[in-house]
Amino acid sequence: MRQKSVLVVGAGLSGAVIARILAIRGVHVCVVEGRNHVAGNCHTVRDQHTGVMVHAYGPHIFHTDDAEVWRFVNRYANFKQFKNQVKAQVGGGVYALPINLHTINQFFGKTFDPNAARAFIQAQTTPVIAPARNFEEQALQTIGRDLYQAFFKGYTEKQWGRAARDLPASLLKRLPLRFDYNDDYFSHRYQGIPEAGYTDMVARMLDHALIEVQLGVRFDRVDARGFDHVFYSGAVDGYFGHSYGRLAYRTLDFETRSYEGDFQGCAVMNYPSADVAYTRITEHKYFAPWESHERTICYTEFSRDCGIGDIPFYPIRLVHEKQMLAKYRDLAAREAGVSFVGRLGTYRYLDMDVTIKEAMQIARTYAKKAGVAALPAALEAAA
Ligand SMILES: Cc1cc2nc3c(=O)[nH]c(=O)nc-3n(C[C@H](O)[C@H](O)[C@H](O)COP(=O)(O)OP(=O)(O)OC[C@H]3O[C@@H](n4cnc5c(N)ncnc54)[C@H](O)[C@@H]3O)c2cc1C
Incomplete structure (x- = not known):
């Protein structure tokens, strides 16, 4: 039987996981990536000036309850335990987030x-x-x-560029409120950061004899010719030439500064006040407490609507976008031989673990339908 050959558009987590799962089943995979690096928005790079590992597109902490996903990522990276403990500067004080008993007692003086x-x-x-x-x-x-008003209104309105009354209730449901002193942002069983960075982890996933990676190559629909299937992790509206309009995103601008020693003493400090233009400052060396550096590098984060040519970060998904998305979904469902995957292909905010799980499932489903040999679980786990 002829060896199957697929094209994967995008070398982020979605693309890399699909490529790996198919390659270990004997499928030839070509991955094209528009940027000059792999790992998509999880990209980490060592800052030449300070030596600090920087989360180039914003802070990324891996957290999951899914044992299979955790085992999978640990095959390609040595994860160091990391608990996300965010601080917020409000009215001249510093508080712990998510809101917990300490925050409440400190804020109300109780x-x-x-x-x-x-x-x-x-x-x-x-x-x-x-x-x-x-x-x-x-x-x-x-x-x-x-x-x-102290912790959420200003922050949320800056982040989304819209009045809190125009944003969905579901946004707040993601944020915990605790009546104990636990200030871990996430309550998942497995939490960590890869010691050598996410880009190294993704590069290892893609390091397989049957995977060919082309960086700096933007996909065009004619490129799909000759492949048995395409997995597309680019923007779904872009694929269809924005024929129904552009799906709205928020983008981020980072102002970068480096200093001697330390700057703020923690990885992430939020600035919820509407009087401060930025949302938060990230001090990257605190994501790698196992390293030591004499200098430090900080990213001050500003959020705004995404224009043409900007990097899309957060899908806005208000009523108008959901209606437009339904039309693109319809087109996508009728596009033979193409699977739309990942955060841009499905226009959803996805945490990394969910991205990986979905990518695993979609690759396995394709393999099954295409008659590609299934691997025994133990063999897959070792490949
Ligand atoms: C600021 C921020 C912080 C986050 N923090 C966390 C966190 O702490 N924990 C967590 O679990 N998740 C976090 N996430 C989510 C995480 O970034 C996503 O889960 C993950 O990046 C999704 O991977 P992906 O492959 O679907 O998309 P992407 O990472 O966007 O990868 C898609 C790739 O496709 C490429 N591409 C697109 N179109 C084309 C084209 N036409 N031709 C060629 N290449 C193309 C892009 O260049 C990109 O590299 C965060 C997200 C943001 C925005």
């Missing part, structure tokens, strides 16, 4: 125990008569006006 704090916050919230229709209503129902 010494509440968990039950007293719960009752206190409950008394601050608006009663739930109907489900929250937007971010602001959700916040008022769950944390009350004082905490909402």
Whole structure:
């Protein structure tokens, strides 16, 4: 039987996982990537001036409850344990996020125990008569006006460039509220950062005799000729020439500064106030506490609407975009021989673990349908 040959567009996590899963089943994979590096938005690079490993497109912490995904990434990287503990500067004080008992006690000048704090916050919230229709209503129902205005309103409006009343309630549901002193941002079982960076991890996934990677190559639909299938992790509207319009994203600008010694003493400091133009400052060396550096490098992060030529970061997904997305999904479903994958191909915010899980599933489904030999689990785990 002729060896199957597929084209993967994009060498981010989606593309790399699909390429690996298919290559170990004997499929020849060509990966084209428009940028001059692999790993997509998880890209890490060592800053030449300070020697610090920088998360080039914003901070990335790996967190998952999925044992299979965790085993998979650990085949290509040595993960060091990392707990994300974010701080926020509010009204001249520094507080811990996500909001926990320490934040509540510090902010209100109290010494509440968990039950007293719960009752206190409950008394601050608006009663739930109907489900929250937007971010602001959700916040008022769950944390009350004082905490909402101090920690969430300004930050969220800067991040999304829209009034909190025009944003979905679901955005707040992602953020925990704790009545103990646990200030870990994520509560997943497995959390860490690859010691040698995400780019090294993705490069190892792509390092296989049946995978050919071409960097600096932008995909054009004619490039699909001759391949049995295409996995496309670029923007779905871009694939169809933006025929129904452009799906809206937020993009980020980073102002970079380096200093002697340390700058802020933690990896991420949020600035929720509407009076500060930026959303947060990331000090990258704190993502690698196992390293030591005399100098430090910080990224100050500004958020704005994504224009033509900017890098798309966060899909906006308000009503208008969802309607447009439905039309593109329809076109995508009818496009023979192409699977639209990943955060840009499906126009969703996806954490890395979800990206990897979906990529594994889509590659295995393709392999099965295409009659490519399935691998016993133990063999796949070792390949
Ligand atoms: C600021 C920020 C912080 C984040 N932090 C975390 C975190 O802490 N933890 C977490 O789990 N997740 C985090 N994420 C999510 C994470 O970045 C995504 O899960 C992951 O990048 C998705 O991988 P992907 O391959 O689908 O997309 P991408 O990483 O975007 O990769 C797609 C690739 O395709 C290439 N491409 C696109 N179109 C073309 C074309 N036409 N031709 C050739 N190449 C093309 C692009 O250049 C890109 O390299 C964060 C995201 C952002 C924006």
